[in-house]
Amino acid sequence: MKSLQNSFPEDFLWGGAIAANQAEGAYNEDGKGLDISDGFPHGIKHRYDPELVPGQFYPTHEAIDFYHHYKEDLALMQEMGFKVFRTSINWSRIFPNGDDEMPNEKGLQFYDDLFDEMLKRGMQPLVTLSHYETPTNLVKKYGSWRSRKLIGFFAKYCETVFRRYAGKVKYWLTFNEINNMRRMPGAAGGIFFKKGENHQQVVYQASHNMFVANALAIKLCHEIIPDAKIGCMLSLSNVYPHSCRPEDVFETMELRRRSLLYGDIMIRGYYPNYMADIWDKEDVHVEMEPGDEEMMRKYTADYLGFSYYRTTTHEYGTPFYGDTGGDQGTPNPYLKTTPWGWQIDPLGLRFTLNELYDRYQIPLFVVENGLGQIDEPDENGIVHDDYRIDYLRQHLMALRDALRDGVDIMGYTYWGPIDIVSAGTGEMKKRYGFVYVDRDNEGHGTMERRKKDSFAYYQNVIRTNGQEL
């Protein structure tokens, strides 16, 4: 029997997480091709421009210019004591069109330098292979993940980066929030519907192709970097039944399964029995090739990385929406809400960690959790973000409680340790950082970096390995 875990393990991976497209900028430098994130002027929940509109401001094109500031930014992360730093490789820096014969050396070199810098500063890179960054050309030419051709292109990209960074990167994630194929298939998989299509058919077929690609990536990773761990990544903010009415409870379970099915497949290795009913009701017929199911069964995730921001509730028969924070239903009267309508629920994190560990029995990694808020700098330009400290403290206490419950948790990477562009809305105003970046929604500002009060708080948490929360 596992003994009682009363505190954070010695090797707990403390750190922070960003995504290439929300931070790097330099959207067309050094041979980078366009990727889907380049075409959303107001975030991934809103309009997508398949062709860039002249004169339109696209916030991610410059973002916070991490591409040129990463040394200074990582120095700040080191000052907080980060043991791990999560970012993505932007696929379109490596294969600008997605289907190129040869990789782009300048793109490869950038990530070499970036990972060297992290390692020099005592941080393990945790790398997402695809964080809403499918090369645009693959969308135009092949309809993105609708086509099985994408499996081959993705495998080639994975093999290239595994070989190149084998000595540097030991923690990998395949597709960021792959279960967002259901809520935001444009961002998650480059899927934009055509008139008259059965959306569910397209989503599940594309998801299937991604599952095969996921299995192939795991296979390649283990062959090329035997000491690496590669996980899957899901958006798993939680949903409670709105009441104890059995219909509320049952339909909430069904709804939750629409997310968990992605974990069930990539962790257990096979489609769960309840899929047959979902596909039957939605008139979905997924084409598989011989060998697909065997691949999926054989190459499963080493760990589950997930994002957790909030919870919501579900009432029987009511429509359901979702955004970058997860599913969104009927507001919960017991919880406080951010200006973006996200309901803060630290106990929900403990609940979710327990639920997931009971279901999967593999290590969990909280790879995104944080508070997006409006920060008002004082007359000296300093942000006093007690609300962020409070959010963080409460979620870390919940995480410590979950460790005591017996959940196996590898680490915690706070989302957006430095202000970046919001994925959902494209705003800079929605800030998560411990470090303020002087840039606004319209792209004005000096790009100067300044520590907020939460910086010292998190630094002390890491210094004491979570003893002082």
Ligand code: BGP
């Ligand atoms: C997740 C994404 C991130 C991220 C975060 C916060 O869905 O993986 O890319 O940005 O949500 O969302 P937002 O930026 O919309 O506040």
